[in-house]
Amino acid sequence: xxxxxxxxxxxxxxxxxxxxxxxxxxxxxxxxxxxxxxxxxxxxxxxxxxxxxxxxxxxxxxxxxxxxxxxxxxxxxxxxxxxxxxxxxxxxxxxxxxxxxxxxxxxxxxxxxxxxxxxxxxxxxxxxxxxxxxx
Amino acid sequence: xxxxxxxxxxxxxxxxxxxxxxxxxxxxxxxxxxxxxxxxxxxxxxxxxxxxxxxxxxxxxxxxxxxxxxxxxxxxxxxxxxxxxxxxxxxxxxxxxxxxxxxxxxxxxxxxxxxxxxxxxxxxxxxxxxxxxxxxxxxxxxxxxxxxxxxxxxxxxxxxxxxxxxxxxxxxxxxxxxxxxxxxxxxxxxxxxxxxxxxxxxxxxxxxxxxxxxxxxxx
Numbered sequence: 001x002x003x004x005x006x007x008x009x010x011x012x013x014x015x016x017x018x019x020x021x022x023x024x025x026x027x028x029x030x031x032x033x034x035x036x037x038x039x040x041x042x043x044x045x046x047x048x049x050x051x052x053x054x055x056x057x058x059x060x061x062x063x064x065x066x067x068x069x070x071x072x073x074x075x076x077x078x079x080x081x082x083x084x085x086x087x088x089x090x091x092x093x094x095x096x097x098x099x100x101x102x103x104x105x106x107x108x109x110x111x112x113x114x115x116x117x118x119x120x121x122x123x124x125x126x127x128x129x130x131x132x133x134x135x
Numbered sequence: 136x137x138x139x140x141x142x143x144x145x146x147x148x149x150x151x152x153x154x155x156x157x158x159x160x161x162x163x164x165x166x167x168x169x170x171x172x173x174x175x176x177x178x179x180x181x182x183x184x185x186x187x188x189x190x191x192x193x194x195x196x197x198x199x200x201x202x203x204x205x206x207x208x209x210x211x212x213x214x215x216x217x218x219x220x221x222x223x224x225x226x227x228x229x230x231x232x233x234x235x236x237x238x239x240x241x242x243x244x245x246x247x248x249x250x251x252x253x254x255x256x257x258x259x260x261x262x263x264x265x266x267x268x269x270x271x272x273x274x275x276x277x278x279x280x281x282x283x284x285x286x287x288x289x290x291x292x293x294x295x296x297x298x299x300x301x302x303x304x305x306x307x308x309x310x311x312x313x314x315x316x317x318x319x320x321x322x323x324x325x326x327x328x329x330x331x332x333x334x335x336x337x338x339x340x341x342x343x344x345x346x347x348x349x350x351x352x353x354x
Contacts (some may be wrong), residue, residue: 028224028229033269034270035222037224038225067224069226071317075314075315076317078225096225096229100225
């Protein structure tokens with residue numbers, strides 16, 4: 001009986017849900033008078049399918065959006081990125097001066113503090129990442 | 136037409152860079168670079184204005200200590216000036232961090248004393264002196280933040296070729312961003328617009344070396 005169950009389990013196709021590999025997830029700390037923070041990380045998609053980050057959520061932030069700093073009319077401009085697609089096997093880096101998460105904290109952040117942020121993906125799955133607040 | 140004029144330009148370039156400078160004094164970027172190289176010590180990261188170096192019009196702003204900030208404050212020092220706003224999540228903190236690293240790399244007390252850093256807020260509605268004070272204390276207590284009314288800010292930004300645009304959706308919109316130039320302006324000890332550079336974690340040491348050359352060169 002148990003052998004049959006094992007066989008059934010092995011034959012049943014596993015529905016793979018994307019799991020991104022996240023490295024150096026951090027938030028640039030700023031004084032309490034500043035109402036926004038930027039979050040950065042390195043994302044690798046080890047899966048065989050492309051996947052997109054569609055949204056973020058966290059108890060510590062009232063809003064989190066993906067932005068990219070671009071040069072527009074000779075000025076630095078924050079461009080909203082509605083969805084960030086990471087191709088199969090690709091690496092995307094969110095780093096100062098480029099792509100970043102634009103976040104509004106509900107209370108002042110503290111250097112060294114660790115904050116959970118949940119990433120929602122285009123396949124319906126989600127994963128929680130620990131971000132460290134850095135000086 | 137275009138290729139013909141560039142052929143002519145190429146021919147002149149091949150003949151003499153000095154001739155190019157005299158033929159196209161203001162319109163050619165390469166001519167400006169040429170002038171800068173002739174007039175200043177060889178620099179790595181900072182682009183000098185050369186013959187375009189220009190005195191600043193009279194301006195009066197207020198610093199984060201509520202002191203008057205005008206042309207006289209720029210005399211006898213090399214000043215680095217960056218324009219932004221404190222509610223800026225990415226560009227301003229990144230640039231101020233980089234400049235802070237440049238200052239740390241100067242080491243020599245004589246050079247350190249000769250270089251001043253200014254953060255000019257183009258968002259005076261939100262960036263009151265106390266907010267600017269906490270911002271400067273966070274990045275580097277030796278830096279000075281200044282702002283003022285839009286008219287005075289525009290006197291300074293126009294003279295320095297700095298652009299900014301407040302992106303408010305409505306008059307009462309509390310959360311808005313401001314587009315602004317990303318370069319750092321260099322002002323010489325005569326209080327003139329003398330050069331600029333884009334700060335980058337990769338050019339911290341090069342900017343510091345350039346500042347040492349400029350400070351030593353001006354003594």
